[in-house]
Amino acid sequence: MASRYVRLLGVQLRSASLLALQYRGDFLVEGVISAFWTLTAMVPLFVVYGERQAIAGWSFAEALLVVGWFTLLQGILEGAITPSLNSVVEHIRKGTLDFVLLKPADAQFLVSTTGFEPWRATNVLTGIAIFVYAFHLLGRGPSIPGLFASLVLLVTSTLLLYSMWILTVSAAFFVVKVDNLTYFFQSIFDAARWPSAVFKGPLAFVFTFIIPLALMTTFPAEAMLGRLSLRALVTAVVGSLAFAFISRRVWLRSIGHYTSASS
Amino acid sequence: MSMRTTFRALPALMRVGFAEALAYRAELLVWVLSTTMPFIMMALWTAVARDAPVGTYGQAGFVGYFLATFVVRQLTGAWAAWQINYEVRQGTLAMRLLRPISPLWTYATENLGAVPMRVMVAVPVAVISVLLVGPQAVPQHWWGWPLLLVSLLGGWLITFLANVCIGTMALYMESSQKVMNVWLVLFFVFSGYMFPVAITPPWMHSLGNWLPFRYQIGLPVEVMTGVHSLPETLKLIGWQWLWALVLGAFSLALWRRGLRRFAAYGG
Numbered sequence: 001m002a003s004r005y006v007r008l009l010g011v012q013l014r015s016a017s018l019l020a021l022q023y024r025g026d027f028l029v030e031g032v033i034s035a036f037w038t039l040t041a042m043v044p045l046f047v048v049y050g051e052r053q054a055i056a057g058w059s060f061a062e063a064l065l066v067v068g069w070f071t072l073l074q075g076i077l078e079g080a081i082t083p084s085l086n087s088v089v090e091h092i093r094k095g096t097l098d099f100v101l102l103k104p105a106d107a108q109f110l111v112s113t114t115g116f117e118p119w120r121a122t123n124v125l126t127g128i129a130i131f132v133y134a135f136h137l138l139g140r141g142p143s144i145p146g147l148f149a150s151l152v153l154l155v156t157s158t159l160l161l162y163s164m165w166i167l168t169v170s171a172a173f174f175v176v177k178v179d180n181l182t183y184f185f186q187s188i189f190d191a192a193r194w195p196s197a198v199f200k201g202p203l204a205f206v207f208t209f210i211i212p213l214a215l216m217t218t219f220p221a222e223a224m225l226g227r228l229s230l231r232a233l234v235t236a237v238v239g240s241l242a243f244a245f246i247s248r249r250v251w252l253r254s255i256g257h258y259t260s261a262s263s
Numbered sequence: 264m265s266m267r268t269t270f271r272a273l274p275a276l277m278r279v280g281f282a283e284a285l286a287y288r289a290e291l292l293v294w295v296l297s298t299t300m301p302f303i304m305m306a307l308w309t310a311v312a313r314d315a316p317v318g319t320y321g322q323a324g325f326v327g328y329f330l331a332t333f334v335v336r337q338l339t340g341a342w343a344a345w346q347i348n349y350e351v352r353q354g355t356l357a358m359r360l361l362r363p364i365s366p367l368w369t370y371a372t373e374n375l376g377a378v379p380m381r382v383m384v385a386v387p388v389a390v391i392s393v394l395l396v397g398p399q400a401v402p403q404h405w406w407g408w409p410l411l412l413v414s415l416l417g418g419w420l421i422t423f424l425a426n427v428c429i430g431t432m433a434l435y436m437e438s439s440q441k442v443m444n445v446w447l448v449l450f451f452v453f454s455g456y457m458f459p460v461a462i463t464p465p466w467m468h469s470l471g472n473w474l475p476f477r478y479q480i481g482l483p484v485e486v487m488t489g490v491h492s493l494p495e496t497l498k499l500i501g502w503q504w505l506w507a508l509v510l511g512a513f514s515l516a517l518w519r520r521g522l523r524r525f526a527a528y529g530g
Contacts, residue, residue: 033441040448044457048307050464051317056310184297191303198310203302 008105009113016116030119038071038126041193056197061137063195065221068130070193072154073216075123077161077189083115085169086182092172097258108166108251131224143226149233150223156240157216161189163240163247164211170247170254192217212239272364273372280376291377295384298336304457305329318462319490327400328459330392331484336456337385338378338415339479341423343370344443347430352438356525367427367518374423403489410496414483417503421479424510431514434521449474455481461490475510478503 045067049060058066088111091097101107135141142150168185188211191199196214199207207213215236222228284291308325311317320328347370350356359366392400402408429446432439451457453467453476460471460481471477482499485491491499 029441033444036445037448040452043452044304044307047458047463048311051462052311052314055307181293184293187297187300190300194303194307199306200310201306203306 005105005109008109012113013116016114017118020116020118030117031122034120034122035126038123042067045193056195058195058197061134062221062225064130064134064137065224066195066217067193068127068134069157069217069220070127071130072124072127073157073161073192074189075120075127076158077165079117079120079123081112081162081165082182083117084112085165087111087114088169089172089181092258101255101258107255108248112162112166142224146223146226146228149228150220152233153215153220153223153236156236157220159244160212160216160240163244166247166251170250173254173258189213195221212243215239269364269368273368276364276369276372277376280373281379282376283373284377284380288380291380294340295337295381298333298340300456301329301333301336304332308458318459320459320462323396327392327396327488328484330388330395331400331487332456332480334385334389334392335415335418335480335483335487337381337388339418339422339483340377340381341374341419341426343374343423343426344430344439346370346373347427348433348439348443351430351433351525360522360525367515370427371423374419399489401487401489404493406493407486407489407496410500411483411486414486414496414500414503417500417507418479418483420507421475421503421510424507424514425475427514428510428517431517431521434525450476450479453477454479455484459485472502475506478506 045060045063048055049063053059055063088097091100091111100110103110131142165185168181172181191203191207192213196204196207196218208215219228219232219236223233305326305328308317308320308329309322312320312322312325316322316324347356350359356366359369362369389401402411425446429439429443432442453460453471453474455471455477460468460477463471471481478499482503485499486496
């Protein structure tokens, strides 16, 4: 069973990369645009830190680590998660989701692996470059156990992002016109660019418990700095697993609600 | 079709636009929820201003500024670029071209028809702003109110016409989506959407004055929160309408030339 899914994933990946390679010009353009995006996205950071040495206890270099994680996760989100789930929205609108549901494999697996945008890998490289620069500014290296913790957090953050996307897409079954659900999600995720300590009051509550952005970028950055407690790490793992479980339940329910376009 | 008959059709088109906004109210809600950036920026900047004010903006100043930004973004929104891009690619633009009225008018009325629904979102936020910040969240002088309306209209015109320009580029290339993305990045940096233009470094401030983005959001927000004197406001509104004029002429020329190249796919 498992080997069948691994093989299926291989097939899907191969077809996605062939599709991507079809438009070679795009490759370069997308890379340039992606770098441009990252640079301009950092303008608010420069403006903010032009005013102050530290904000909510985070210095410029430390905040850069958060931005690095944000950039890296954005690459994963836009390269591996968004493209395939956008196609679900398209399927729902056109009524072609029936064909996916009829296939003899898990529908969530199928819809999650249909699209990849390999050039988004540039974001991962940009993220790493930002890490290097930030630690250069800090004048020290990352803590070694912290690095391992941040790798664990990379897995949990990806799982969280993916689950949140599944939840957003499940909403597409109930809302008719959904093109801008993508924008909705991306604009929420945008808040993850800043250390979570910045947010106070209701926003802090939302970003910790309802949409766990703090867990995705602030925790890994703190881990790299070697100041993340073991308890926080365990919470992150347990929390993301719980989130994944809930999103799976919701997805199954939404599929149950789905009435095909033709009937 | 003569101008007179076009204008006679406008009220009906506006009603259609309103009915559409009403029919797709869930989509409108999603759009409103996806413009939450001002609230995030508000949290960030009030955190920055916790110890000392930034420029002329203290914590209350930032609250007023970003709530006004939210209001202005709701009222000046336009999405014609995505619409035109989509319709060119799908070939459904041909259907619009068959009508005896320019599609540009229908795009404009569709966007404006949603304004009443958007006012319903914007006004409560403005009221909350007054409750939180006090009367300085809205214009202090009598002349501020009419000029706010003028600057909002100008801001919408720039947003809409830029959308038309970029959407029309889809007639020259396969898709203008990427051009739109570049425009949006510059918009975020220079429009005053993420930080008041007044607190940016001087080179950015003066560059922003020359670009159209600031007149989309920043200027109406500044008029609403009343940071300029009357002559200064009038001068900036002059610049705003100059940009609207330039973009209007440019988009019309682009549209006319582009249509000649349009061949409906699958037509």
